[in-house]
Amino acid sequence: MNTRKTGRRLSVTVLVLLATILVFSFKLVDIQVVRAAELNEQSLGKRSVAVPTYGVRGNIVDAGGVLLASSVIRYDITASPKVMYALADPTNTKPIDPATEIAELAEATGETVETITASLSANPESDFAYVHKLGTLEVLEAVKALKIPWVYSEVHPSRSYPNGAVAGNLTGFIGTDGPQAGMELDYDSCLAATNGSSTYEKSKDGVRLPGSTVTTKEPVDGGTLTLTINSDLQFYTQEQLAAQALKVGADWGTAMVVRVSDGAIMAAADYPSVDPNDVNGVPNTALGSLAFSTPYEPGSTFKPMTAAMAIDQGLADAGTQVVAPGRIYFPNGQYIKDVWAHSDIRLTLAGVLMNSSNTGISKFSDMMSQQTRYDYFRAFGIGVKTDVGFPGESAGSLRPISEWDQITNYTVGFGQGVSATSAQMASVYQTLGNNGVKMPLTLVKGCTMPDGTVTDTPSSAGVQVVSEYAADQTVLAMETIVSKGSLRAQLQIPGYRIAAKTGTAEVPENGVYGNDRIVSVAGMIPADDPQYVVIVTLGKPDIMKTSAAAAAPFKNIMTQVIKTFRVEPSPEPAPDVPTTW
Amino acid sequence: MTNSTRQTPTEPAKQIIGVRRIFAMETANFFLLLGTTLFLVVFGLVMVLSSSSIESHVQNNSFFTAFLKQLLYAGVAIPLMLLASRMPTRFWKRMARPAILLGIGLQLLVLTPLSYEYGGNRNWVTFAPGVNLQPSEFVKLALIVWIAFVLTRPGADDTDWKRYFTPVGAAGLVSIGLVLVGRDLGTAVILLFIVFGTFYFAGVKLRYLLTSGAIIGVLGVMFAFASQSRTDRINVWLNGCTEADYLKDCWQQMHGTWALASGGVFGVGLGNSKAKWSWLPEADNDYIFAIIGEELGLIGAVVVLLLFVVIAISFIRIIRANTDPFARIVTSGVMVWIIGQALVNIAVVVGVLPVLGVPLPLISAGGSSLISSLLAIGVVLSFAREHPERKAPGIELTPAERSRLAAVERSRQR
Numbered sequence: 001m002n003t004r005k006t007g008r009r010l011s012v013t014v015l016v017l018l019a020t021i022l023v024f025s026f027k028l029v030d031i032q033v034v035r036a037a038e039l040n041e042q043s044l045g046k047r048s049v050a051v052p053t054y055g056v057r058g059n060i061v062d063a064g065g066v067l068l069a070s071s072v073i074r075y076d077i078t079a080s081p082k083v084m085y086a087l088a089d090p091t092n093t094k095p096i097d098p099a100t101e102i103a104e105l106a107e108a109t110g111e112t113v114e115t116i117t118a119s120l121s122a123n124p125e126s127d128f129a130y131v132h133k134l135g136t137l138e139v140l141e142a143v144k145a146l147k148i149p150w151v152y153s154e155v156h157p158s159r160s161y162p163n164g165a166v167a168g169n170l171t172g173f174i175g176t177d178g179p180q181a182g183m184e185l186d187y188d189s190c191l192a193a194t195n196g197s198s199t200y201e202k203s204k205d206g207v208r209l210p211g212s213t214v215t216t217k218e219p220v221d222g223g224t225l226t227l228t229i230n231s232d233l234q235f236y237t238q239e240q241l242a243a244q245a246l247k248v249g250a251d252w253g254t255a256m257v258v259r260v261s262d263g264a265i266m267a268a269a270d271y272p273s274v275d276p277n278d279v280n281g282v283p284n285t286a287l288g289s290l291a292f293s294t295p296y297e298p299g300s301t302f303k304p305m306t307a308a309m310a311i312d313q314g315l316a317d318a319g320t321q322v323v324a325p326g327r328i329y330f331p332n333g334q335y336i337k338d339v340w341a342h343s344d345i346r347l348t349l350a351g352v353l354m355n356s357s358n359t360g361i362s363k364f365s366d367m368m369s370q371q372t373r374y375d376y377f378r379a380f381g382i383g384v385k386t387d388v389g390f391p392g393e394s395a396g397s398l399r400p401i402s403e404w405d406q407i408t409n410y411t412v413g414f415g416q417g418v419s420a421t422s423a424q425m426a427s428v429y430q431t432l433g434n435n436g437v438k439m440p441l442t443l444v445k446g447c448t449m450p451d452g453t454v455t456d457t458p459s460s461a462g463v464q465v466v467s468e469y470a471a472d473q474t475v476l477a478m479e480t481i482v483s484k485g486s487l488r489a490q491l492q493i494p495g496y497r498i499a500a501k502t503g504t505a506e507v508p509e510n511g512v513y514g515n516d517r518i519v520s521v522a523g524m525i526p527a528d529d530p531q532y533v534v535i536v537t538l539g540k541p542d543i544m545k546t547s548a549a550a551a552a553p554f555k556n557i558m559t560q561v562i563k564t565f566r567v568e569p570s571p572e573p574a575p576d577v578p579t580t581w
Numbered sequence: 582m583t584n585s586t587r588q589t590p591t592e593p594a595k596q597i598i599g600v601r602r603i604f605a606m607e608t609a610n611f612f613l614l615l616g617t618t619l620f621l622v623v624f625g626l627v628m629v630l631s632s633s634s635i636e637s638h639v640q641n642n643s644f645f646t647a648f649l650k651q652l653l654y655a656g657v658a659i660p661l662m663l664l665a666s667r668m669p670t671r672f673w674k675r676m677a678r679p680a681i682l683l684g685i686g687l688q689l690l691v692l693t694p695l696s697y698e699y700g701g702n703r704n705w706v707t708f709a710p711g712v713n714l715q716p717s718e719f720v721k722l723a724l725i726v727w728i729a730f731v732l733t734r735p736g737a738d739d740t741d742w743k744r745y746f747t748p749v750g751a752a753g754l755v756s757i758g759l760v761l762v763g764r765d766l767g768t769a770v771i772l773l774f775i776v777f778g779t780f781y782f783a784g785v786k787l788r789y790l791l792t793s794g795a796i797i798g799v800l801g802v803m804f805a806f807a808s809q810s811r812t813d814r815i816n817v818w819l820n821g822c823t824e825a826d827y828l829k830d831c832w833q834q835m836h837g838t839w840a841l842a843s844g845g846v847f848g849v850g851l852g853n854s855k856a857k858w859s860w861l862p863e864a865d866n867d868y869i870f871a872i873i874g875e876e877l878g879l880i881g882a883v884v885v886l887l888l889f890v891v892i893a894i895s896f897i898r899i900i901r902a903n904t905d906p907f908a909r910i911v912t913s914g915v916m917v918w919i920i921g922q923a924l925v926n927i928a929v930v931v932g933v934l935p936v937l938g939v940p941l942p943l944i945s946a947g948g949s950s951l952i953s954s955l956l957a958i959g960v961v962l963s964f965a966r967e968h969p970e971r972k973a974p975g976i977e978l979t980p981a982e983r984s985r986l987a988a989v990e991r992s993r994q995r
Contacts, residue, residue, distance in 0.1 A: 005784045006782055006783075006784055006900070006909065006913075007901070009781060009782055009784070010782070010897050010900060010901070010913075013782075013893075013897075014893070014894075014897065017890065017893055017920065017924075018890070020924055020928075021886050021887075021890060023933065024886060024924075024927055024928070024931055024933070025883055025886065027931040027932065027933060028841065028874065028879055028882050028883065028931060029879065031838055031841045031842050031874075031931065031932075032841050032842060032844055032845055032846065032874060032878065032879040032882070033845065033846060033879065035842065036842045036843075036845055039838060039839055039842035039843075040839070040842050040843055042835075042839065043836075043839035043842065043843060043855075046839075047855065047860065093640075201855055202858075203635065203858030203859050203860065204858065204859035204860050205639065205859055207858065209855055209858055211853065212855065
């Protein structure tokens with residue numbers, strides 16, 4: 001053996017070895033550094049699974065921060081049919097028995113075996129199928145305890161209304177396809193969360209790899225929507241309204257409390273009204289808020305507007321004297337009359353309101369042109385949607401003067417042949433109580449985004465509809481209804497001056513006024529410096545077809561307003577305003 | 582051994598002397614090879630644990646099944662290596678003939694019902710339930726020793742075809758043929774490498790090697806393209822992977838490459854491989870280098886490359902330090918085997934060669950492979966114990982070697 005030759009060959013070998021190692025190192029650098037990003041992308045395409053991550057939808061709270069709607073964590077139980085069938089393959093060493101596991105799963109989730117089987121067998125090749133949607137933590141724990149390898153879970157935020165039906169008419173609710181009504185719908189842009197996405201990598205047999213989760217897009221939580229309402233007052237208002245509606249057999253009812261100074265709604269109750277946790281419990285018509293969506297012919301609660309515009313025009317004051325005939329006839333034989341039969345009576349403007357004389361208020365309407373009155377009504381917000389813009393809100397109906405016939409010319413002045421919603425009426429009384437300045441009616445204080453910015457704050461720009469004098473004179477005249485009117489016993493609250501107006505409107509059925517009535521009481525407290533407006537309306541009561549039906553809840557709610565907001569008693573009793581002459 | 586018999590004022594007990602003899606200072610080459618080998622074996626155990634844990638759990642409900650097996654193999658292989666390292670050279674010369682006969686005999690069992698198929702080839706023999714053997718791994722060592730023995734018989738002359746090449750060629754052809762019958766192309770290639778490498782370092786004339794190499798090369802190409810699956814694998818290697826190939830011939834290659842890519846420079850950390858989650862077939866075996874690259878990054882992969890270079894260097898140093906042609910040829914054969922197989926394995930993983938299916942020596946999971954390669958290194962270690970002072974005159978020592986030699990002498994006489 002040639003040692004020298006071997007030595008040479010060994011040297012050659014070392015060179016070849018080093019060259020090979022160099023080539024491999026280059027190759028490694030190429031794969032692990034130069035092309036790493038591109039190759040990683042390829043591998044992610046094969047191994048990664050995208051999953052949505054949920055932002056949390058914002059809460060809805062009342063003015064004091066009490067939760068009205070909040071998000072809760074629920075869990076979707078999902079499964080991989082592909083993995084299940086692979087594990088059940090009889091050629092496995094230990095094949096699973098899917099039927100037993102499905103039965104266990106059905107018991108844990110409360111689904112039926114049939115629905116789960118159907119969902120799993122819809123596409124046996126799929127990596128994804130729903131077993132159960134929106135399960136609670138208990139369901140999740142029961143499912144996890146089963147330790148079924150082909151079953152997974154996903155977090156799925158859901159909606160809860162901890163106060164149940166309280167303000168359910170205002171919050172609205174979330175259906176399977178997103179927000180369906182109320183503030184949930186109207187302020188969805190504030191409340192809605194932006195879902196993010198993340199990916200994880202799985203093993204070939206579908207196991208989620210530890211530490212492989214990558215967030216590709218951060219979810220963004222929704223903002224908190226603060227309403228103007230007081231949830232305690234809202235509760236009380238709803239209770240009072242519902243109790244009275246049941247008592248008198250009313251088909252429907254609304255009750256609102258509005259702060260005079262800024263038009264903020266303190267409470268807005270509807271009967272019937274929805275519990276957003278159980279939407280199917282009420283008829284479809286009650287899913288929104290009747291106070292915004294249902295216009296009706298309000299009747300005599302319109303009269304203070306007619307009075308205020310006459311005063312504003314300089315044509316009258318609370319003491320202006322008119323003669324109210326029993327009936328006013330028109331050339332075609334039609335006539336208007338008061339509810340009670342009388343011959344000519346001598347009434348002041350206050351007396352006209354106190355007695356709710358249709359003929360008397362018509363005398364004041366006569367003092368102004370149709371256009372003037374139309375413009376005032378529009379300015380008060382009749383025929384115009386309120387600034388709340390509630391979903392499904394109605395503008396009511398104020399027909400143009402070209403469509404006013406002889407009789408409408410007068411009836412508009414006392415709230416027949418015209419329609420308005422409770423919200424519009426509340427806004428009218430807010431204007432009268434606020435020295436003639438109409439503030440935008442508001443239900444939302446603002447939307448606080450997660451970063452602290454506040455949006456959707458209400459406008460504070462008021463509109464002078466009538467002069468301060470006109471508004472104050474009208475309120476003064478309305479006080480006589482509580483101090484001296486026929487319902488004074490039901491309306492008075494000792495120590496407080498209250499201005500109010502009752503309404504008993506006829507309900508047109510197929511164009512003809514029938515027996516049904518819509519009764520209401522609208523008023524403000526304290527009359528000397530109005531702070532809160534309360535309006536209660538009951539639709540088609542069966543056993544008490546006068547405004548007296550609405551008087552009891554009106555007084556109770558007003559009492560509650562006094563307690564809730566600590567309204568101070570009036571320093572002096574109501575002045576004696578003459579009603580007759 | 583002439584040490585430890587000298588009288589000292591305080592005569593140590595006989596047992597102490599015995600212990601001293603066992604732990605007597607060996608040569609630097611001995612420790613270089615032993616240390617690097619042990620490091621790679623321990624490193625291999627760690628990587629086998631990491632890369633096999635998931636599939637082990639899927640199959641056996643325990644993360645440690647494959648690892649514990651490998652640990653057991655190492656527990657057998659390492660003492661076997663140390664035992665082999667104590668054997669004198671003449672022992673291996675005596676063993677040459679029985680070893681090749683035993684090796685080929687075992688390999689013949691592949692043709693019997695005792696064999697079974699795993700991973701597309703039939704190179705496994707089972708003796709009892711759970712006791713399986715890959716005879717071809719032991720044939721590698723037997724063949725090396727046999728070739729060295731034949732080529733160094735007295736009166737050696739590499740032109741004497743009848744006397745030298747017939748027994749070598751017969752043994753080689755039979756071994757490779759039997760492995761090919763078992764359809765284990767990778768092992769056949771390694772065996773071919775070993776035969777050629779051994780001839781090359783034995784000093785056989787280059788023109789013989791080139792001529793026979795060319796003939797075998799032509800035959801090899803014909804063989805490669807004779808099978809559709811091999812043709813497909815080669816096409817994929819030459820032309821790159823397409824989406825259509827992904828599920829078929831590219832699966833392993835692509836997932837291996839992706840594993841390396843996800844490792845980057847520093848790796849994803851020990852135990853954090855994603856490819857081992859059932860994506861990469863043979864993650865603890867043929868493709869363990871991809872898992873090393875993924876978990877320990879470019880740095881870890883290059884370190885493994887360099888450790889094999891260190892092993893190669895220690896082989897070369899042992900060859901250079903030894904005067905016995907038999908020892909030199911056996912060492913070079915083992916070098917061709919261990920280093921060549923490592924390079925082929927890594928070449929496959931990084932995409933330089935088509936998929937051949939050879940494990941990474943010392944690191945990959947597999948009992949036969951680990952035991953036989955450690956036994957082979959044990960044989961080489963036994964040659965490394967031959968001391969430079971017995972070198973034939975005329976072989977010059979470098980100053981460094983001389984000082985090492987002096988240090989060794991001092992320690993031995995203390």
